[in-house]
Every structure is written in C-alpha cells, then in structure tokens.
Amino acid sequence: MSDAHRLNSRGLRLAARGRAGRGPIIVFLPGYMSDMEGGKATALDAWAATEGRAMLRFDYGGCGGSEGEFEHQSLADWRDDTLAAIDSVEGPVLLVGSSMGGWLMLLAALARPERVVGLIGVAAAPDFTSWGFTDEQKATIRDEGRLAEDSPYGDAPYVTTRTFWDSGEQLKLLGGEVAIVCPVRLLHGLEDEDVPWRVSLDLLHRLRSPNVQATLIKGGDHRLSRPGDIALLIAAVRHMLAP
Numbered sequence: 001m002s003d004a005h006r007l008n009s010r011g012l013r014l015a016a017r018g019r020a021g022r023g024p025i026i027v028f029l030p031g032y033m034s035d036m037e038g039g040k041a042t043a044l045d046a047w048a049a050t051e052g053r054a055m056l057r058f059d060y061g062g063c064g065g066s067e068g069e070f071e072h073q074s075l076a077d078w079r080d081d082t083l084a085a086i087d088s089v090e091g092p093v094l095l096v097g098s099s100m101g102g103w104l105m106l107l108a109a110l111a112r113p114e115r116v117v118g119l120i121g122v123a124a125a126p127d128f129t130s131w132g133f134t135d136e137q138k139a140t141i142r143d144e145g146r147l148a149e150d151s152p153y154g155d156a157p158y159v160t161t162r163t164f165w166d167s168g169e170q171l172k173l174l175g176g177e178v179a180i181v182c183p184v185r186l187l188h189g190l191e192d193e194d195v196p197w198r199v200s201l202d203l204l205h206r207l208r209s210p211n212v213q214a215t216l217i218k219g220g221d222h223r224l225s226r227p228g229d230i231a232l233l234i235a236a237v238r239h240m241l242a243p
Helices: 039-051 075-087 100-111 135-144 162-170 198-206 227-241
Strands: 007-009 012-014 016-019 022-029 053-058 093-098 116-122 146-149 158-161 184-189 212-217
Touching: 007 075, 012 075, 016 039, 022 039, 022 075, 022 100, 022 227, 039 053, 039 093, 039 227, 053 075, 075 100, 075 162, 093 100, 093 227, 100 116, 116 227, 135 146, 135 162, 158 162, 184 198, 184 227, 198 212, 212 227
Parallel strands: 022 053, 022 093, 093 116, 116 184, 184 212
Antiparallel strands: 007 012, 016 053, 146 158
C-alpha cells in the first residue's frame, strides 16, 4: 500500500508511505534536511517489497511533503513526529536511522522501549549540536538565531536555527549510559567528513544493550549510498529481522 499524508503530529499532516507485509515493521528515519525519497530509504523500501516486509517511510514536519516551516522545527518536534509514526502502526518496529535520524531512533527507543525491537544506525549522529559546530558557528547560532552554510548535497543552504540547536542541547545522550537494551547495529564510513566514525564507537560503548555491533566501512563517506553500502544496510536489516 502507499498512503500520503496519513500521519498527524503537532497539528501537522505528515507525508508518509506505508507498505503492508510481515513484521516487525521497518521505519526509516531520514537525516537532517533529507526526506523519505532519499536513496537509502527507497532502496530499503524496494527490498521490503521484494521480501514481503512491512515498512513505513515518512517526512518530519517542515521536510519533504509534510506540512510546516523547516526553520520552525526543533529536534524535539522531530522526535515527536517519529513517535507519531511509531504510534500510527501496530506491532513491533525496527528503526533505521540515517545521520540525525540515528539520534532520533535512540530518542524514540528510549520513549517506546516496548515497541522497538532493534536499531540500525547509518552514520548515526547523536549530540551533533555539541560536536558538529565550531565555537564561532555556535556563537553565530546563539547571537543571530540561525547559521546558513553551503551544502555539498544540494543547492539549498544548510541552515541550523537556534530553535533546533537549543532543543538538541537539551536532548544529548552521550554524557553517560544510554539505557537502550534492544539489539543495535551501527554502520559508519571511515571517510565520513560530516560525522566522525568515532561517534559510533562512543555510542557502542555507552549503550546498555549487550548486543551491539559497529561496522566501519573503508572508503565509505557520510551518505553510504554506494551499491556496496546499500547491500551492507540491507544485510543488517535482514539479519535483524531473521527469526
């Protein structure tokens, strides 16, 4: 099945596409300034269709086809959108989070431990409001309310607002143990220039779960969207869903 605008969160209609099939339901969480039509999301959806697996993709408020203004959104808002997506379906879910989506998958797993049976992070970026900006950039965000940078992934500038940054600072996780006990798989490229691969190793050590594995990919960049990278992601999902 394919549904548009079937989710509602914070009074906003969120664009979403659901696929019926065997569970647990795969829920894909895009990265910052990305959406459900990205290469990893669509490749995973195509695999789910072939395998008869249930899957849900959606856009956060202010992103892609969803309602809302991008610069009015916070990390807490997008966490709530993620929870609305989980709550819109029945049964266990497997969360796949890309970059910022990896931060959101952790927050969602902490909020819905009874629903989340596994996590797969692709260049997961928890706490990036802390380590992802220079002191000068942080000062610009605080003093001017927004930071606009050139993006290597498109023509639109990469914008970070104080609304988002302040929210992220309130939701940081890497200062202590992360009380998640489900299985976790982390994929990270060694040539990632946006999220240092050591972030995944830090997360691995802080997760309470005894079932955590990190795969470092030689030559892999931040997107991890090469055919071989996609194959590794699908293999991780297949293994996580295996009975």
